[in-house]
Amino acid sequence: MNESIKEQLESTFKAVVVNILEDSRIVVDVKKEQVLTVLKFLKDRNFDHLALVSCVDWIEEKEFELVYILTGYMQGEKEYTGQERLHLIVKTRISRQSPQFETVTGIFQNAEPYEREIHELFGVKFEGHKRLTPLFLERDYEIPPFRKDFDTRQYVQDVFDKIPFVENNDK
Numbered sequence: 001m002n003e004s005i006k007e008q009l010e011s012t013f014k015a016v017v018v019n020i021l022e023d024s025r026i027v028v029d030v031k032k033e034q035v036l037t038v039l040k041f042l043k044d045r046n047f048d049h050l051a052l053v054s055c056v057d058w059i060e061e062k063e064f065e066l067v068y069i070l071t072g073y074m075q076g077e078k079e080y081t082g083q084e085r086l087h088l089i090v091k092t093r094i095s096r097q098s099p100q101f102e103t104v105t106g107i108f109q110n111a112e113p114y115e116r117e118i119h120e121l122f123g124v125k126f127e128g129h130k131r132l133t134p135l136f137l138e139r140d141y142e143i144p145p146f147r148k149d150f151d152t153r154q155y156v157q158d159v160f161d162k163i164p165f166v167e168n169n170d171k
Contacts, residue, residue: 002026002086008045013038027089032101035092039068039107046072047088053104053114055122059148063093064124066101094124103129121146 006018009028016038017029030038047070056065068090094101103126104111115126116135123144126132139159143150 005045005086005088009038009041012041024085025087025089027091030090030092032092032094035066035068035090036102036104036107038090039070039104042070042088042090043107047086049073050104050108050110050114051087053111053118055118055124055146057096057122057146057148058093059096061093062096064096064099064122065091065093066118066124067091068104099124100127101125102127105129120144123147 002020002023005026006020009016009018013030013034015031016034019027019029021027028038049071050068051071052067052069054067054069056067058065070088070090071086099122101124103115105115106128112129112131113135115124115129116132118124119126119129119132120134120137121144137145141150141155145152145155
């Protein structure tokens with residue numbers, strides 16, 4: 001099964017790098033221009049559950065890595081098949097300087113809150129996304145708070161040191 005998926009991906013797409021990590025995980029490194037096509041290709045082969053979208057900040061390389069984890073829904077009633085146990089991890093890198101990427105909500109509708117979260121916490125703009133509104137945060141930040149150059153100590157000092165101290169007046 002794993003070798004079959006690997007061969008299909010490598011024969012269909014140029015410049016993809018497919019690594020089989022273990023029985024249940026395959027990592028697919030893709031150029032950013034191919035991500036939507038690869039995701040659609042995999043969905044058409046019954047990897048129809050987008051389990052997670054995440055982002056990694058590679059500050060030294062001045063890039064973000066977007067990570068899409070796909071699995072298949074259980075087809076039978078009692079036992080998982082080999083494909084249903086398989087996790088496909090599709091990765092791509094984008095510029096950290098101007099982080100923009102196309103939304104994948106046209107392929108996987110459930111990517112909507114993940115993309116909102118990544119936009120809010122890392123500053124990645126997903127073009128074509130209909131609702132990049134805040135999901136978690138109550139404040140505006142100069143630098144999105146999950147970026148590695150976000151200074152947590154300075155933020156705490158700026159925000160919380162301004163709160164007056166309340167003394168305990170127990171007598």
